[in-house]
Amino acid sequence: MESQKFKKHTDLAVKADFIELPESNYDYNKDIRFDVYNSEVMTMAGTRTNTIMSQKTPGYDGDSDNDL
Amino acid sequence: MKTLIITNSYDVTSDLIISHVGHENIFRLNFDLLSDYSIYINSETFSISSPQKKIYENEISKVYWRKPFNTKNNTEDYELVERKQMLKQIFNILFDKGKAILVNPHKESSIGKLLQLRTASNFFKVPEWEMIFNQKSKFTECITKSLSSSIIGIDKILYSTKVITNELDTSECWHLQKYIKKEKDLTVVYIYGEIYAFELEGTLNQIDWRKDQITNTKKWELHKINPDLSNLIDNYMKKLNLDYGRLDFIITKDEYFFLEVNINGQWAFLDTHNEYGLLSAMSKYIHPLTVTKFLK
Numbered sequence: 574m575e576s577q578k579f580k581k582h583t584d585l586a587v588k589a590d591f592i593e594l595p596e597s598n599y600d601y602n603k604d605i606r607f608d609v610y611n612s613e614v615m616t617m618a619g620t621r622t623n624t625i626m627s628q629k630t631p632g633y634d635g636d637s638d639n640d641l
Numbered sequence: 642m643k644t645l646i647i648t649n650s651y652d653v654t655s656d657l658i659i660s661h662v663g664h665e666n667i668f669r670l671n672f673d674l675l676s677d678y679s680i681y682i683n684s685e686t687f688s689i690s691s692p693q694k695k696i697y698e699n700e701i702s703k704v705y706w707r708k709p710f711n712t713k714n715n716t717e718d719y720e721l722v723e724r725k726q727m728l729k730q731i732f733n734i735l736f737d738k739g740k741a742i743l744v745n746p747h748k749e750s751s752i753g754k755l756l757q758l759r760t761a762s763n764f765f766k767v768p769e770w771e772m773i774f775n776q777k778s779k780f781t782e783c784i785t786k787s788l789s790s791s792i793i794g795i796d797k798i799l800y801s802t803k804v805i806t807n808e809l810d811t812s813e814c815w816h817l818q819k820y821i822k823k824e825k826d827l828t829v830v831y832i833y834g835e836i837y838a839f840e841l842e843g844t845l846n847q848i849d850w851r852k853d854q855i856t857n858t859k860k861w862e863l864h865k866i867n868p869d870l871s872n873l874i875d876n877y878m879k880k881l882n883l884d885y886g887r888l889d890f891i892i893t894k895d896e897y898f899f900l901e902v903n904i905n906g907q908w909a910f911l912d913t914h915n916e917y918g919l920l921s922a923m924s925k926y927i928h929p930l931t932v933t934k935f936l937k
Contacts, residue, residue, distance in 0.1 A: 579810035585785065586797035601677075601693040604669040605656040 643700055644742075644929040645689075645735065647728055648707035649673045654909040655707055661915075661924040668696040670731075672709035675724055680731075687731065702929040704735040706744045706905065741936040742926060743832070743885040744905045752881060754788055754816070757902055764877040765890075765899035768821050774814040778806035784818045785809075821898055823891035827864055830908050830919060831878050831886050832926065833934055836871050837919045839911050840864040840892070861911050870897060878902075884934060 599606045643666055648655045650671040659667050670678065670689060679690045686698045709728055735741055761767050771779060772788075783806060787799040801818075809815055826841040839861035878886060887906025890897045912919035926933045 577808075580804070580808050581810045581813055582787070582799055583793055583797070585802050585804070586793040586799045588797055599650045599671070599674060601691055602664075604659050604664045604667060604691075604694075606650050607653050607656045609653070609657050609660045 642702040642929045643668045643696060644703040644705060644927055645670060645696070645701045645731075646705050646707055646927075647672070647709050647732060649709055649711055652708050652711070654907065657909050657913070657920060658924060658927055661920060662928050666929050667927075668694060668701070670709075670728070672724070672728060680727065682727075682731070682734075687734065689731075698734070701735060701740060703742045703927065703933065703935075704732060704740050705742055705927055706732055706746050708905070736936065739935045739937075742933050743923075743936075745936045746905060748881075748883065749904050752904065754786075754901060757881065758899075760880055761877060761899045761902075764873045764880075766896060767899050769819040770817060772814060772816050773811060775811055777811065778809070778815070778817055780806050780817055780819065782806070782820065784820050786816050786818060788814075788816050821891060821893060823893050825892040827890040827892050827897065828861065828911070829866065829874060829888045829890070830906075830911065831874060831883070831888060832922055833884050834875055835922055836866060836874060837911070837917060837922070838864040838866040863917055882937070884936060 595607075597606050597608075644662070646655055646658070646667055646669045648669065648671060650673050655669060659669065668689065668691075670691075677692055681688050688695060688697045690696075710725060732741065732746070736745070755772060758767055758770060783804065784801050785799070785804045786801045790798070792798055803820060804817075806817065824842070828839050828841075830837040830839075840863075841861050874888060877888075878884075881902070883902070883904060886902040886904055887908060888902045889900040891900060892898075908919060908923065911917070915921055925931055
């Protein structure tokens with residue numbers, strides 16, 4: 574009889590969605606990457622996700638306790 | 642004088658702050674673009690140069706630790722660790738001079754989720770919980786949550802997930818919590834005693850609202866918080882010596898259950914267009930010339 578496989582954290586983890594903000598160059602003059610007055614960017618950043626982070630960052634809340 | 646924001650270049654929250662406070666008042670240090678900067682630190686002072694600006698230590702009146710390390714790195718090599726350490730040391734130097742505001746990232750490890758839950762039980766209703774390691778759970782079915790909220794592998798995370806406890810491998814440590822069916826999520830931004838509360842009704846996912854935030858977008862609405870809860874939150878944050886935090890609760894049958902406080906919790910998604918004054922409040926404290934309580 575096959576022995577029971579107990580679940581590990583990795584078995585319960587799921588792939589996080591990625592936020593797709595538009596490509597944009599960083600502007601060293603203004604010290605920003607995205608035009609926050611561009612409603613498309615802000616709508617995506619503000620309502621499609623809760624994280625206001627990047628297309629490089631998995632779309633979870635970014636409240637990780639590993640900020641250090 | 643300027644406020645130093647330590648973050649990454651994709652941090653839209655910093656874009657929002659800088660657009661609100663004015664780029665002339667901020668020096669932004671982006672970890673993911675560190676190669677574009679030059680940095681010099683000695684026993685008396687430090688300076689940081691970006692392609693367009695230079696700042697000396699004595700020109701910095703405040704430092705705000707945002708999210709410098711939240712970009713994906715495929716390697717965690719020695720040089721990267723050294724670079725991270727350099728940014729932490731810059732923060733530490735300014736913290737020591739009493740210039741750090743809002744977020745002390747070291748608090749995330751010094752408080753942690755279990756101590757915040759224990760402390761919270763003196764102030765709020767808290768769902769029954771336990772941490773087990775090589776032990777049987779007292780629950781049959783419950784929620785498991787990540788203690789660290791870390792990313793697993795390249796792109797996986799453990800959301801709060803309903804589990805049957807006798808299916809778990811107890812040679813791993815598990816943070817388990819009694820399942821309470823919720824009617825609403827409540828999230829509360831606390832800033833130096835000011836409280837901004839928002840509720841989210843009817844998420845598809847009963848356990849963890851983050852799980853369907855992209856496929857099922859819903860707007861967080863302002864929540865009128867009662868003064869008793871407001872006072873309890875203030876007392877709780879003072880007990881933990883936190884000037885800033887985002888506290889998560891669930892609401893069911895008009896009862897509030899505390900889940901956690903995020904010491905460097907994201908906040909801008911709650912008031913992107915500054916309809917509720919949250920963006921203004923944060924900007925007010927981040928502005929280099931306003932009087933702000935500094936972290937101790």
